[in-house]
Amino acid sequence: MIPKFAPGVRLHEDKARSRWIVMAPERMFIPDDTGLEVLRLVDGVRDEAAIVALLAEKFAAPAEEIGADVAEMLRDLIAKGALRE
Numbered sequence: 001m002i003p004k005f006a007p008g009v010r011l012h013e014d015k016a017r018s019r020w021i022v023m024a025p026e027r028m029f030i031p032d033d034t035g036l037e038v039l040r041l042v043d044g045v046r047d048e049a050a051i052v053a054l055l056a057e058k059f060a061a062p063a064e065e066i067g068a069d070v071a072e073m074l075r076d077l078i079a080k081g082a083l084r085e
Contacts, residue, residue, distance in 0.1 A: 001047060001048050001085045002046065003048065003083045003085065004084060005022075005082065005084075006024070009024040009025075009081075010022070010023055011023075011039050011042075020039075022082055024081065029077075029082060037058075038051060038055070041054055048067075055070065
């Protein structure tokens, strides 16, 4: 799966509040630090495996553990309409 932001959805830095948000029509999500690391890699080009590999390398963590968390997060955001496959 190659995740990408749904139409009208984007990752945005809210400089006034010093945080990142996912802006969607009539709603927004505030990702935690872990979620933000994943969302920064969602570019519509990288597939889920590439995102997991980059995070495993960056944090020197087992890809199997990261993969399960990334998969759950991506599916949750797809269900909420923020991402699409």
